[in-house]
Amino acid sequence: MIKTLVTTSVFSALISLASAAYADEQIDYGKKIVETNCSGCHAIGTDDKSTHKDAPPFRTLSKRYPIDALAEAFAEGIYAGHPDMPEFEASPEQIDAILAYMSSIQQK
Template identity: 50%
Template sequence: MFARLALSLCFALGLFGSVSAASLAEKRGAIELGRALAKTHCATCHAIGTRGVSPNPQAPRFRNIGERYPIDNLAEAFSEGILVGHGPMPEFQFEPDQIDGLIAYLKSVQSPAKKGKKRAPK
């Protein structure tokens, strides 16, 4: 009983960090923006979800991008334009809120054991 009361008090006082309903809604909004951008700009070549294969076999699946690159490091590439070596990829440049959305979405679809981690060399 005391533990439940203490937990309720901590939430009421905001002692569990900056997680609030507003910040959770903002995060969900960023993920949804990223999902929409990925569907519009990326899905013709990439598998953008948590399952499936990429329509272009050379295009990495979004859920595995974290094995190749730290996800947060992709923000610069999104702002300057993405140039890659997997065939005819259009050049994209995104606005800061779009970049935040793409990063949030990419993080949300990573394979659970590999979120944001680079694969160790073999």
């Protein structure tokens, strides 16, 4: 009984560590994607400024939309945001990473 409890506790701890590491990898991957595709106009960090007047800072997007609701827009391809925003269509893996990153920087 005690051996089972210890084994279960160790297994749970390992799963938690693996989940945290995966979440960190997702956030890092998402940051790289938005640095490459979005940072020319949008503020993508926690305290930078958007260089395009019509491009909202990513850290404030949750004030406009539920972050998870953006998944569909990324899957279908974002064709309109600000007037000169380039077309961008993301894979499901990229979408998960972008949303993980965006969620990690939202202002409370």
